[in-house]
Amino acid sequence: MDIDHDEGDESLEMTIILAAIAVVIAVERYKKLFLVKGPYYNLTLHGTAETQLIIGATEKACRDMLRLRKRAFFSLIRLMWERGLLCDSKTVQVEEQVVIFLHTIAHNVKNRVMALRYGHSGETISRYFNIVLHAILKLYPVLLKPPSTTTPQRISKDRRRFYPYFKDCIGAIDGLHIPAWVTVDKHRRFRDRKGDISQNILAACNFDMKFTYILSGWEGSASDARILDHAIHKEGAGKLVVPQGKFYLVDAGFANQSGFLRPYRNVRYHLKEWNNSNLRPADKKELFNLRHSSLRNVIERSFSHLKSRFKILKTQAEYPFDTQANIVIACAILHNHILTQNSVEEEEAFLAQEDATVGPSSSAQPNQRCEADVEDDSDIDDESMDNVDCNQFREQLADNMWDDYVARVDDLVDDSVDDDDDDDMFDNPVNDADMFVDPVSDEE
Known part of the structure; x- marks a missing residue:
């Protein structure tokens, strides 16, 4: 009886040890897959270089890619930075975060293309896209102001x-x-x-x-x-x-x-x-x-x-x-x-x-x-x-x-009876796209 009991204890003990080993292996595998992330592409600082290529090059390149002039781009960065809406992360600086967002909406670029271009995973691109999106939405009361009540x-x-x-x-x-x-x-x-x-x-x-x-x-x-x-x-x-x-x-x-x-x-x-x-x-x-x-x-x-x-x-x-x-x-x-x-x-x-x-x-x-x-x-x-x-x-x-x-x-x-030039009878509004001839105004 004692021998059978000892053998049962040893079997239970072995089962517990094997189960513990399996749990440790599973935890390590989960950490490698989901918690400890390496670079998606082996392109060190590729996103930083791409960002500088856009905002550090010519005025035309910045405007073509982001739809903003350099002055407007850095003004936007400063606006969000001062209000604490964005901050640098360990791997992605604020400028790159905003460039990723602007590049995406300016040209409707797919996530996979952005991931390859900036050297990040699709999850990283998506995460910073949403971070910047919500930061810009918080500028609504700053940039979308109610209309003035004075006559325009x-x-x-x-x-x-x-x-x-x-x-x-x-x-x-x-x-x-x-x-x-x-x-x-x-x-x-x-x-x-x-x-x-x-x-x-x-x-x-x-x-x-x-x-x-x-x-x-x-x-x-x-x-x-x-x-x-x-x-x-x-x-x-x-x-x-x-x-x-x-x-x-x-x-x-x-x-x-x-x-x-x-x-x-x-x-x-x-x-x-x-x-x-x-x-x-x-x-x-x-x-x-x-x-x-x-x-x-x-x-x-x-x-x-x-x-x-x-x-x-x-x-x-x-x-x-x-x-x-x-x-x-x-x-x-x-x-x-x-x-x-x-x-x-x-x-x-x-x-x-x-x-x-x-x-x-x-x-x-x-x-x-x-x-x-x-x-x-x-x-x-x-x-x-x-x-x-x-x-x-x-x-x-x-x-x-x-x-x-x-x-x-x-x-x-x-x-106009005594005036040979009748063109002044009608105006040509520049901003209206209004080709109709509505009589000219008096000189102010």
């Missing part, structure tokens, strides 16, 4: 076409569809009117082409009017606030309501229609729509710059949908940051030169959204008391605008 210079300086009629206008609002990557079971909700899978964003900008509000993450089937209604009635962060007595310009897909002034429906509106016709307004509604379109065009131009600068917004980026929505906001924040460092004219020249070199990626041009494309939301009710008051406000604006226009045309016709 774009309006106050043009006393013939825009002032005083639009003196309380603070910007323009519109929706923009961005390609979205979602699971098949969500395709129906995210399919827009053109049949594409997209998210619909709502954005506002001022007349300096800086975004003042942006709301992303809505499915492509949602109308602009529905998203706007949600934005102005939601509570807390993300609420769209319109200062008392001020208004935004919107297109015919929105209701004419307090804080939002839309054009007349079923009346010639878009600038391309005026460009092609070479006609003058026939009545107050056409004149109002022409000048409304000339001002509201700023949001179309802003959208065009945004998508031309960041190619990731033109394709279905394969990220979780929340990340896709955040990327749109981050691009708008970077757009504003760039315009704090460079002028609008400088940026337009850069993007135009790029299109001329590589060719435009789409035949669509700013402000080419035809009337058939404007969403007709059945929820829009122009008969409510608030909307009736706004319709009366629009009628008064249009009446005053038309009366002044007719009086000025009569004066110019009389003055």
Whole structure:
């Protein structure tokens, strides 16, 4: 009996020892695989060298690769560094972290390509992409500021076409569809009117082409009017606030309501229609729509710059949908940051030169959204008391605008009888893309 008992103890003891050895081996294997990481590629400081190659080379190389000039890039680094949003890690410095993010969104580069180019694992690239993304989102209150309540210079300086009629206008609002990557079971909700899978964003900008509000993450089937209604009635962060007595310009897909002034429906509106016709307004509604379109065009131009600068917004980026929505906001924040460092004219020249070199990626041009494309939301009710008051406000604006226009045309016709050069009867707005000839303003 004692012998059998001893043999049983020895067997149990051996089993425990073998089990302990197996656990130790498993732990060591786990550490090697997941805890103790060596370089994914045996390329010492390759990411640092690649970063310096971009930001330390020519101005053109930095702008082509990152969409920012060197000055704007280092200003962005300083902005995040001072606020403690980013810090150097053991292997990746802040400059490289930001370069990885900017390079990815500027050209929609895949994770594997970035991993090979910067000498890191795909997990490392993904981790720093998300770190920088969330750091940029925290700059929202710094770079996406509410619009000023003073009359914009774009309006106050043009006393013939825009002032005083639009003196309380603070910007323009519109929706923009961005390609979205979602699971098949969500395709129906995210399919827009053109049949594409997209998210619909709502954005506002001022007349300096800086975004003042942006709301992303809505499915492509949602109308602009529905998203706007949600934005102005939601509570807390993300609420769209319109200062008392001020208004935004919107297109015919929105209701004419307090804080939002839309054009007349079923009346010639878009600038391309005026460009092609070479006609003058026939009545107050056409004149109002022409000048409304000339001002509201700023949001179309802003959208065009945004998508031309960041190619990731033109394709279905394969990220979780929340990340896709955040990327749109981050691009708008970077757009504003760039315009704090460079002028609008400088940026337009850069993007135009790029299109001329590589060719435009789409035949669509700013402000080419035809009337058939404007969403007709059945929820829009122009008969409510608030909307009736706004319709009366629009009628008064249009009446005053038309009366002044007719009086000025009569004066110019009389003055031009003895003038051989009639070119001064009409202006040629540089920033409007407005080929229509609206009589020139008086000399200031």
